Amino acid sequence: MxxxxxxxxxxxxxxxxxxxxxxxxxxxxxxxxxxxxxxxxxxxxxxxxxxxxxxxxxxxxxxxxxxxxxxxxxxxxxxxxxxxxxxxxxxxxxxxxxxxxxxxxxxxxxxxxxxxxxxxxxALYNWKRFDRDLPVALGNIDTLQNFVHLYDEHWFILVHVEIEAIAANILDAIIALEESDGFADEARVNAALSQIAETLDRLLVVLKRIPEKMxxxxxxxxxxxxxxxxxxxxxxxxxxxxxxxRGETGAQSSIMPTLIGFMKIPHQPNKLTRHLIDMRQYMPESHRRWVEYAETLPDVKPLAEPEVWNRVLEGMAAFREVHYHWAIKYIARRSNDPHGTGGTPYLKWLKYLIDETRAHMK
Known part of the structure; x- marks a missing residue:
C-alpha cells in the first residue's frame, strides 16, 4: 500500500x-x-x-x-x-x-x-489510459462513465484525475521522510518540503486548465x-x-486534508471545519486512515527553513485561490444559492481556509 x-x-x-x-x-x-x-x-x-x-x-x-x-x-x-x-x-x-x-x-x-x-x-475510479506506457495525464486519459454527451464533463473529471496523479509526489515526500527517520533531520525535512512545494506548483498549472475545455x-x-x-x-x-x-465535490479528495494534517495548520473549530471532517466519510476507507495518520506525524515546522515552509503554504493557498476563482466563474455568477454540491457555503469556506493557511507561515 x-x-x-x-x-x-x-x-x-x-x-x-x-x-x-x-x-x-x-x-x-x-x-x-x-x-x-x-x-x-x-x-x-x-x-x-x-x-x-x-x-x-x-x-x-x-x-x-x-x-x-x-x-x-x-x-x-x-x-x-x-x-x-x-x-x-x-x-x-x-x-x-x-x-x-x-x-x-x-x-x-x-x-x-x-x-x-x-x-x-x-473521478478516482472513473478513467482509463489510451496508452498504458504513458503517464496518467490529460491527453492520455478518458472517462469510463458520464452523465452527458459533452466533452466538458470528461474534461472536468480528467483534470481532477491528473491532479491526483501528480499529487503522488506529495505522499512520496512524506513517506520518504518517515522511512528515513527524517523528522529530526533538518536537511531531510527541508528536502521533503521542497518536493511538496514543487508538486503544488505543478498541481496549480493543471487546475488553471479547467476553462480550456469546460x-x-x-x-x-x-x-x-x-x-x-x-x-x-x-x-x-x-x-x-x-x-x-452530500453530493460529489473535490472537498472529498484526500490531498488537501493530508497536507493540512502534515503541516499542522490550525483551522479553528467551527461549522466549516466540522463539515471538512464530515467529508471524510465519503472518502475510501484507506484514504480516511491515511489522512488521520498524517495528523499524527511529528510537527516539522520547528526544523523548516522559513522560505521553503512558506512556499508550501503559499502553494496550498494559491491552489485554493484558483478554486475560489473557478467557484465564482462556474457557480456563483449563475446562482443565488451559496452552497456547493457538497452542501458547503463554498465561497465563505474557501476564503476562510485561504486566510488561515497563510496565517500559519513562519
Whole structure:
C-alpha cells in the first residue's frame, strides 16, 4: 500500500477496471452506463431505469482480487442513482427504486461508504489510459462513465484525475521522510518540503486548465445538477431511514486534508471545519486512515527553513485561490444559492481556509 501511495497517490494501485466481469448478467450494467447520457434526455428515463433487472453483487464480501470490479460496480450503480434522483427537467424525486437502491446500498456497505456517488466514483475510479506506457495525464486519459454527451464533463473529471496523479509526489515526500527517520533531520525535512512545494506548483498549472475545455454555462446547467446532494431520499427495499447525503465535490479528495494534517495548520473549530471532517466519510476507507495518520506525524515546522515552509503554504493557498476563482466563474455568477454540491457555503469556506493557511507561515 505504501509503495502504491508513493507512485499513484490516491488513485487506484492498478488502472481502473473498464468492464464488469463477475458474471454474464453484469454486462447489462456496462451497457446501461453507456446509454445513460442518452436516457437522461428522455422524460420516461426514471420509469425505464426502475424497470431494469440489476444483478446483485455475488459475494458476501469484497475479495481483494475483485476490488477493481467492486469499484466499477459501485460506480455504475451510483451514476444510475444520481441520474435517477437528480434528472434535469423532471420533478423533484425522493424515492430511489428498489432495483437500484438495494444493490447500491449493499455494495456501498461492503466498501464502507455512504450509498451515493462521491468523488471516488466520479473521478478516482472513473478513467482509463489510451496508452498504458504513458503517464496518467490529460491527453492520455478518458472517462469510463458520464452523465452527458459533452466533452466538458470528461474534461472536468480528467483534470481532477491528473491532479491526483501528480499529487503522488506529495505522499512520496512524506513517506520518504518517515522511512528515513527524517523528522529530526533538518536537511531531510527541508528536502521533503521542497518536493511538496514543487508538486503544488505543478498541481496549480493543471487546475488553471479547467476553462480550456469546460464551458461555465454547460457545467452549471447540463451536468453539475447530477452531482448534487440527496435530500430526504428513501432507498426502497432497504432497511434504512430516509437519507440525506452530500453530493460529489473535490472537498472529498484526500490531498488537501493530508497536507493540512502534515503541516499542522490550525483551522479553528467551527461549522466549516466540522463539515471538512464530515467529508471524510465519503472518502475510501484507506484514504480516511491515511489522512488521520498524517495528523499524527511529528510537527516539522520547528526544523523548516522559513522560505521553503512558506512556499508550501503559499502553494496550498494559491491552489485554493484558483478554486475560489473557478467557484465564482462556474457557480456563483449563475446562482443565488451559496452552497456547493457538497452542501458547503463554498465561497465563505474557501476564503476562510485561504486566510488561515497563510496565517500559519513562519
Amino acid at each position: 505504501t509503495e502504491c501511495l508513493r507512485t499513484r497517490g490516491f488513485l487506484p494501485c492498478e488502472d481502473p477496471e473498464t468492464e464488469l466481469r463477475v458474471g454474464a448478467s453484469f454486462a447489462m450494467l456496462d451497457e446501461l452506463g453507456a446509454e445513460l447520457p442518452s436516457l437522461l434526455l428522455e422524460a420516461d428515463c426514471r420509469a425505464y431505469l426502475a424497470g431494469r433487472q440489476i444483478p446483485d453483487w455475488p459475494y458476501e464480501t469484497v475479495p481483494n482480487r475483485l476490488l477493481g470490479q467492486a469499484r466499477l460496480y459501485y460506480l455504475r450503480l451510483a451514476f444510475l442513482a444520481s441520474g435517477y434522483i437528480n434528472q434535469i427537467g423532471q420533478p423533484a424525486c425522493h424515492l430511489l427504486p428498489a432495483n437500484i437502491a438495494r444493490p447500491l446500498a449493499r455494495i456501498c456497505h461492503l466498501l464502507h461508504r455512504p450509498p451515493i456517488l462521491s468523488y471516488d466514483g466520479y 464551458s461555465d454555462e454547460l457545467y452549471f446547467s447540463r451536468f453539475r445538477p447530477y452531482i448534487g446532494m440527496f435530500h430526504d431520499v428513501e432507498y426502497e427495499g432497504v432497511d434504512l431511514p430516509r437519507q440525506d447525503h
